[in-house]
Amino acid sequence: WESKVEGKVVVVTGASSGIGEAVARLLAAQGARVVLGARRVDRLETIVREIAAAGGQALAHAVDVTKREEVQALVAAAVDQFGRIDVMINNAGAMFLSPLAADAVDDWDRMIDVNIKGVLYGVSAALPRFLAQGSGHLINVSSVAGHASFAGAGVYCGTKFAVRAISEAFRQEVGPNIRSTIISPGAVQSELASHVTDPGMIAMMDQLMAIAIPAEAVAQAVLYAVRQPAAVDVNEILVRPTGQT
Numbered sequence: 001w002e003s004k005v006e007g008k009v010v011v012v013t014g015a016s017s018g019i020g021e022a023v024a025r026l027l028a029a030q031g032a033r034v035v036l037g038a039r040r041v042d043r044l045e046t047i048v049r050e051i052a053a054a055g056g057q058a059l060a061h062a063v064d065v066t067k068r069e070e071v072q073a074l075v076a077a078a079v080d081q082f083g084r085i086d087v088m089i090n091n092a093g094a095m096f097l098s099p100l101a102a103d104a105v106d107d108w109d110r111m112i113d114v115n116i117k118g119v120l121y122g123v124s125a126a127l128p129r130f131l132a133q134g135s136g137h138l139i140n141v142s143s144v145a146g147h148a149s150f151a152g153a154g155v156y157c158g159t160k161f162a163v164r165a166i167s168e169a170f171r172q173e174v175g176p177n178i179r180s181t182i183i184s185p186g187a188v189q190s191e192l193a194s195h196v197t198d199p200g201m202i203a204m205m206d207q208l209m210a211i212a213i214p215a216e217a218v219a220q221a222v223l224y225a226v227r228q229p230a231a232v233d234v235n236e237i238l239v240r241p242t243g244q245t
């Protein structure tokens, strides 16, 4: 009943650490041909070497998702190398937490650029290919923070609400053979929280990260959506630690 993951061409942004890295490793281990994008290309190359040593197929490609032409080039690299793109995973993200009164406007801009515009550039690069092929699968990483907003995280939550809004419109607009999945994780072990500098929010994140689950758990959710038969569209998966409120 389940369709094969083997041979699918999968592009993953933010694949140099955390959830994106875990997704790339798991899908490659299942026989997908994976193109890993992020800015830290040295880390991507190490992961690709390890995937290849384990018998998988992968390609590293430097990308800053805030640059439209670089996201286009990432998808073009996948098509050049492997002939098509079956799954586009917009996973790259940034989280800088502080109350609005802290007026961290540069952080707001960076989150909007990576978390919203980066996802849109991914749609822009992949959708024409999906339409030309007559099939494709868009996977956007939102968050539990895309379902409820909380103090100190208004802009981050706003970007993750936006990801869900964009994904739902995509789902309604595209034809029957193009799938759309939102992955909404709760607290997950990764580098994400290490970029928070506001003392009050660091304390809050420390508490949350104490119960965080491994990125592998989210990768399993992605695998579930990818391996469903073509007629089955898994629209959203929320996965969070037991005990996260």
Ligand code: NDP
Residues within 6 Å of the ligand: 013, 014, 015, 016, 017, 018, 019, 020, 037, 038, 039, 040, 041, 063, 064, 065, 066, 091, 092, 093, 094, 095, 114, 141, 142, 143, 144, 145, 184, 185, 186, 187, 188, 189, 190, 191, 192, 193, 215
């Ligand atoms: P990490 O910080 O470990 O990974 C973030 C990834 O995004 C890195 O690979 C980073 O690579 C990449 N990235 C950041 N900015 C850019 C950019 N401008 N261009 C390209 N790549 C970029 O965190 P996670 O793995 O946790 O985050 C992955 C996704 O999961 C994010 O969208 C995040 O919001 C979401 N999420 C995470 C949760 C958690 O608790 N960890 C909970 C809910 C959602 P590089 O720096 O090399 O470019």
